[in-house]
Amino acid sequence: EPEVTQTPSHQVTQMGQEVILRCVPISNHLYFYWYRQILGQKVEFLVSFYNNEISEKSEIFDDQFSVERPDGSNFTLKIRSTKLEDSAMYFCASSTHRVRYTFGSGTRLTVV
Amino acid sequence: KNQVEQSPQSLIILEGKNCTLQCNYTVSPFSNLRWYKQDTGRGPVSLTIMTFSENTKSNGRYTATLDADTKQSSLHITASQLSDSASYICVVSHIKAAGNKLTFGGGTRVLVKP
Numbered sequence: 001e002p003e004v005t006q007t008p009s010h011q012v013t014q015m016g017q018e019v020i021l022r023c024v025p026i027s028n029h030l031y032f033y034w035y036r037q038i039l040g041q042k043v044e045f046l047v048s049f050y051n052n053e054i055s056e057k058s059e060i061f062d063d064q065f066s067v068e069r070p071d072g073s074n075f076t077l078k079i080r081s082t083k084l085e086d087s088a089m090y091f092c093a094s095s096t097h098r099v100r101y102t103f104g105s106g107t108r109l110t111v112v
Numbered sequence: 113k114n115q116v117e118q119s120p121q122s123l124i125i126l127e128g129k130n131c132t133l134q135c136n137y138t139v140s141p142f143s144n145l146r147w148y149k150q151d152t153g154r155g156p157v158s159l160t161i162m163t164f165s166e167n168t169k170s171n172g173r174y175t176a177t178l179d180a181d182t183k184q185s186s187l188h189i190t191a192s193q194l195s196d197s198a199s200y201i202c203v204v205s206h207i208k209a210a211g212n213k214l215t216f217g218g219g220t221r222v223l224v225k226p
Contacts, residue, residue, distance in 0.1 A: 004155075033214075035214075035216075041218075042216045042217065042218050042219070043156070043201070043214075043216040044216070045213055045214060045215070048213060056213060089153070091155050091156070100161075101146075101158065101214070102158075103155035103156050103157070104155050105154055105155045106153070106154065106155050108153070
């Protein structure tokens, strides 16, 4: 069964550094998403992306965050200047026809 | 405000027993309701998806129900196995112009003991 692939599985970074989380969505999917889950808390929506532009973003997704689909297969989330509170699991997801979501296994980001 | 509330927060059951998890939501406009299983440190895996017109759906030993009038759903696990130990998350999707935005509940952590 097709999978959403995320790399790296775990990233440790120093506060203030930039990080890029990478995702390869399922090839025929049209909608792409990033969610995050702070340890012990609910999964929260960050951003959705369709037709090469952001279709919706949450209040969490401030100017420190950006997304890009640089080459038609990868979908990246960049955090420009990481803060301690950015430590979380970040999940990429993709869907087709707005229904069948598939999540990746996540990237655990630890900001020290 | 769109919200999804689940109960109980956690439960312990003996292997082979059944259990039922509850979900209440206030999400509009409603598109569909999903139940996911999430193992620790892993991404959510879909168990069932139900639209407004469906009131029950099964996936093996998992059976979900939906009452769209009262905005309640349940997930019933039959003959639990040790591998059922995980968090079960109720997720409601609302219709957006592009894509479906998901609102997650806090999950019910299930521990199956031998």
